[in-house]
Amino acid sequence: MEELRVRRIREGTVIDHIPPGKALKVLSILGISGSEGTVVAVLMNVESRKLGKKDIVKLEGRFLTRDEVDEIALVAPTATINIIRDYEVAEKFSLTLPKVLEGIVRCPNPRCVSNVPGEPVVSRLELVDPERGLYRCHYCGRLVEVSEMEELLLQ
Ligand SMILES: [Zn+2]
Structure with a gap:
């Protein structure tokens, strides 16, 4: 071939x-x-x-x-x-999963303070389980899986 x-x-x-x-x-x-x-x-x-x-x-x-x-x-x-x-x-x-995602991915919780328009809060997700690729929102505690991130990328 x-x-x-x-x-x-x-x-x-x-x-x-x-x-x-x-x-x-x-x-x-x-x-x-x-x-x-x-x-x-x-x-x-x-x-x-x-x-x-x-x-x-x-x-x-x-x-x-x-x-x-x-x-x-x-x-x-x-x-x-x-x-x-x-x-x-x-x-x-x-590649390794970043420990902190700051301003890269939005929190999926619409009521999270990081999603309120006009609030000067930069989204921040922290890696809590590298094995499962699980992140937690620094502000509201919402858990986010890596598989969901593609839809949540800010740009
Ligand atoms: Zn949040």
């Missing part, structure tokens, strides 16, 4: 082991629509030994901020991030 190949990138970021079908969500988190001029390669539903199938995103000349990495961890917890410099992997790390 012919191997699917995409040009290696010189400088930038490769996000590998994204759960199948989530690559476009990752691009949307990064605010990449294609009109920024960034060279982007997206591979979807590639065979993976680890996941069965996976998506891969390659970004030429683009690096990720801490907040972007945290948001990707919420929708693609299996992803690994490779920083490429001069065609070589300069740094590689897997």
Whole structure:
């Protein structure tokens, strides 16, 4: 079988082991629509030994901020991030759930003080159970699962 190949990138970021079908969500988190001029390669539903199938995103000349990495961890917890410099992997790390999500995800409780318009309260969710991916709202105590977060991302 012919191997699917995409040009290696010189400088930038490769996000590998994204759960199948989530690559476009990752691009949307990064605010990449294609009109920024960034060279982007997206591979979807590639065979993976680890996941069965996976998506891969390659970004030429683009690096990720801490907040972007945290948001990707919420929708693609299996992803690994490779920083490429001069065609070589300069740094590689897997994602871990952030301990605190501040201003990234809104609390699902509509009556929470962090959802009241005009209140200068920044949403804050704290990781209470890393095994189950469970967070708790700092203000109202509402529990939020990582699987719900995709719908609750603020941006
Ligand atoms: Zn709350």
